[in-house]
Amino acid sequence: MEEKKFDFNTIIGFGLIFIIIIWMMYNGQKTSQNERLEKARIAKDSIQKAKQTAPKKVALIALDSTVTDSAKIKQLQGTLGSFAYSSTLPSAKENFTTLENEFVSLKIANKGGYVVEATLKKFEKFKKNSGKLVELIKDNNSSFNLQLQTKDNRVLNTKDLFFEPTLTKVGENQILSMKLKAGVNEYLEYKYVLAPNKYLVDFDIQTRGLNTILNTSKPIDLQWGLKSYRNERSISYENRYAEIYFEYEDGKIDYVAQGNDKEENPEKATFIAYKQHFFTSILLTKTPFENAKLYSNDLVKDEKKDTIFTKQYKATMPLAFSNGELDYKMNWYYGPTDYNTLKSYDRNLEKIVPLGWGVFGWINKFIFIPLFGFLSSFMGLGIAIIIFTILIKIAMSPITFKSFLSQAKMKVLRPEITEIGEKFKKDPMKKQQETMKLYNKAGVNPMAGCIPALIQIPFMYASFQFFPSAFELRQKGFLWADDLSSFDQIFKLPFHIPLYGDHVSLFPILAAIAIFFYMKMTSGDQAMAQPQQDGMPDMAKIMKIMIYVSPVMMLIFFNSYGSGLSLYNFISNLITIGIMLVIKKYFIDSEKIHAQIQENKAKPKTESKFQKKMREMMEQAEAQKQLKNKK
Missing domain, CATH: 2.70.98.90 (Beta-galactosidase; Chain A, domain 5)
Structure with a gap:
């Protein structure tokens, strides 16, 4: 391997380069200083000229005549234009x-x-x-x-x-x-x-x-x-x-x-x-x-x-x-x-x-909000929900009574309706005509049981809008629920169940149980009250299925809802069961209803315009059917 020797030419070369760099830096610094002095002189002259010719534009150039501020504004004007002035104010800092x-x-x-x-x-x-x-x-x-x-x-x-x-x-x-x-x-x-x-x-x-x-x-x-x-x-x-x-x-x-x-x-x-x-x-x-x-x-x-x-x-x-x-x-x-x-x-x-549209919003705006606001102003929120529910159900009790009374009348007439169905099994039109005549003679309106139920639906839907929006419930506790605007968890699950969640809420369980017993007690009467029509599903079977489906739906979908809504539904169903038991025991007597129906049958009946029109339409339809069969 060749031995490296000291090269004096290289040393001399590096020395000359170093001297040139020092000389360039010195002259560059001198030039920069001269340029800064020249720029300062120009800025000062510009400021003096601006003061004499256009005073209102001084602010666009500088705060004062110092070299630093004028240079800062000129630099900022490259990006901010006239608003460079704002960036030189004392407020131009994070405050x-x-x-x-x-x-x-x-x-x-x-x-x-x-x-x-x-x-x-x-x-x-x-x-x-x-x-x-x-x-x-x-x-x-x-x-x-x-x-x-x-x-x-x-x-x-x-x-x-x-x-x-x-x-x-x-x-x-x-x-x-x-x-x-x-x-x-x-x-x-x-x-x-x-x-x-x-x-x-x-x-x-x-x-x-x-x-x-x-x-x-x-x-x-x-x-x-x-x-x-x-x-x-x-x-x-x-x-x-x-x-x-x-x-x-x-x-x-x-x-x-x-x-x-x-x-x-x-x-x-x-x-x-x-x-x-x-x-x-x-x-x-x-x-x-x-x-x-x-x-x-x-x-x-x-x-x-x-x-x-x-x-x-x-x-x-x-x-x-x-x-x-x-x-x-x-x-x-x-x-x-x-x-x-x-x-x-x-x-x-x-x-x-979100209070709901149409009649649902009106119920919330003119009934639920004023009433609940009044109650919650002088009592705890949980008690207020219970009293609120009781008052709503009492106000709806006449409608509930009419619905149960209609079901009881239809139940009494069911044997005769079944008999008509058997007699005119092969002639649906005739069967419908005879059924309508029976209703007319007995003084029974088959729609009387549906209308009260329909009237109650808007109130039920309004509650689904009202309670999730009720700000008063936020972070207000009742019994085991520490926040009536959120779910009332009593047990945390180690896993997540689809639709249900990862916790167990108690009020939805109670509401589901109440719905189960309510439907168990009423499903028989409702099925008996509905006459079986050809080609229509068996109401008894449908009601039997709903007895189990409704509580499960309540359990699943309400588990993560606010506990105030679940409490309302629980109390509402309990009160409905109580009202139903009272009506059945003290106000509805099947024997008296049957006697009244028989008495109504004996009385001469005059057709209303609507009933007459319906009868004529059915007779025309029957005549057209017979004419078609002859052809």
Whole structure:
């Protein structure tokens, strides 16, 4: 191997390179210093000239005549344009201002000027996290942005820019002005006004003097997003009632369907509500949005893994300029989805509470809500549900009585109806005619038993809408149930049963048992009350099947529902059984009913117009049938 020797030529070469680098650095530093001095002189001359010729534009160039600030603004102007001024203000740092009253605490950031924390001071999360207040906004789960279009074709996002806060107090109202400044008198302002004892916050958006900077020929986009936090015990049950509601076209209310990637595009929208089960974030405007793009996505794919968020909400609405300026009077609502609280603001907000459509909504609005609200104002919620159920069932008892009485009459007539069926087995039309004559002579209406049952159905359906929406039940306990708005778990299963869940709730079991005994006691009478028709299924068999199917359905589907609804159904069925026993024992005597029917048969009967019309139609049908048979 050849021995390496010391090469003096290499040493000399490296030395020369080192000297050249030192010389270049020295001259470069000297040149840079000269350039900085020249730039400082130019900036100073520009500021002096601006002060003399255009005072109002000083703010667009620098805060003062120092070299550092002028250089900073020139650098920022490359990306922010005139709004570079805002980024040199003392507020151009991560800082926050808090508005707070007895109900809500709002934290507004300098950067973006929007609410970054919204805490409800009267409510806690589900019992597992007892002591932690409900937070609708925190840890960047919400965004609010105006996308500004400048005359030189820049697109600026307010969420990335710094606003200057000014907090004042007028009387008991807290007023926070957040200004994004392009000059002393040129700014975009968010104005928040929080009054005592309110969840509703006044929120104005306006511009001043920006018509020379912004492109005002077309609207700018307001973008609002929220990932809604879980706040209740059952994330699946909570998620079932989480959706976007909106008001549009002068008072119409609609919602975005649940599921993945659901969208709606309402016109003339006046509020957008990001509704959770028991809490809601709402943006309202007095100047309707011409159109809106609303988006909802379900974030709960696996209940065991997806336990933090329920829905992803997004909305984009245009803000139109008027005479070159923005001027929108708006409101924020961060608070409970409570019917009476929302109604108190007289802005149609209570309609986001799902009470059912048509007659179901009327029952909830005019009967259930006032009555339950009155009872719950001076007694415990569990007792209030029981008293409420008793009052509803007592009010419905005359209808129940008529239904049972009709069943008893039909039961007495059943032997004669069966006899007619046998006699005219081969002539269904004649059999129908004779059956109708029997009903007429006996003074029995076969529909009398159905109509009372139909009247009770709306009340039953209304209860299915009312109790899941009753905010009063949230975190109120009764007996073993620690929260009447959630399931009353008495045992945790080590596995998950499809449709049923991974726990055992007691109130659904009690309700299922009550339904079983109620149907066991009434199924025989109902089957006997219905005459058997040719080609129709045997009612006795159907009722026998329903005796077992109905309790199982109650057990399965109500296991994860709020225990308040299960308690209502349990008490309701118990009371119905009691009323039925009392009616059967003291008000319905089969022998007396039979005697009355026989007496009615002996009396001459006059046909009503309806009965006459029905008889004539049946006779015509029979004549046509006979004529067809002859041919």
